[in-house]
Amino acid sequence: MENEELVRVLSGARHDWLNQLQLIKAHLALNRIEQAETVIEDIIVTAQNEAKISQLNAPDFASFFLTFNWYPHSYHLDFEVTGEQQTLASMDQVLVQLAADITGLFDEYAGSMIQNHVRVMMNLSDDEIQITFDYSGSINCEQQLHTAIRDLTMKPYMTLVQNEVTPYEAVATIRLDIKELNGG
Template sequence: MINENQLVEVFRATRHDWLNQLQLIKANLALNRLDRIDEIIHQIVEEAQQESNLSNLKAGQLTAFLLLHKSLNNDYPLKIEVEPLTLDLSKEDEAITQSLETLITTIKTLIPSIPILISIYKDDHEVCLSLQLSLGEPLDIGALQQTAASLTMPFDVFQDEEAIYFTMNLHTL
């Protein structure tokens, strides 16, 4: 899982991000740009809320993987959006995490440097995990479809002009 060096690197990256945010607030305060300070604080609170929602899913491996990836992979910036859900994913945690890790590793080998949006949300009678890769142009997704379908927890894949979408059913309600 996570080793001591990775943990220290996560703390370093988190501290660096916090200091950047504080410097932005301080600079905007000096310029009396209170509206911009409000925006920065809103972004900080929103990101903390998303991470809290993720932590509340009782999926320790998934949470650790996503937060580690978010802190350490600048070539693949990760945004996390998680609806506030009362759900225990502890039984599926390892399979979800392994499948997601395999899919992201495949993405990294096929697509250089792309932002990734990960969403966990309730949809009708199920809870889903979705990845969205925003593209500048259509891409041959055959290898990604093959990988996504072969995972322990498989993803459905589709593409439009703007993005590739991967969706996994996490839990049926």
């Protein structure tokens, strides 16, 4: 990693931590102990998910999610990793391309009237990876988004399990066949 890149990464991480610490400090100053505890619990859950995604041995995919909110987007993103921990090194580029494509669509079709949010849930098993992208907020052109998600997932190793789009929510669940991804 180049020094400039390392400084950028550390700067982004420091910025996130400072925001969280300032939020805790503000709650404590106002004697809102329960809210401070909730922020601390959220930090713990986020750190656990960051550790899980980092241990998948898919560095580009992990980097995509770990740094996503450091860049301008039409929404805030968080993620969760569940299931059997495994090595996804051979699938790194396929996973990051899928994530970039779906989140890119959300950026393209996001409305600006309300605060938008995306939750990505990744469930791992021996033979498949299931990823759910759950967008909540304002959506422009729902039918075009629905069609674009369908078209993105027309690959032999992908199954579009769910594709529901309304003016205020989009849920896309994609199942990836690990055997198919690894060449049979």
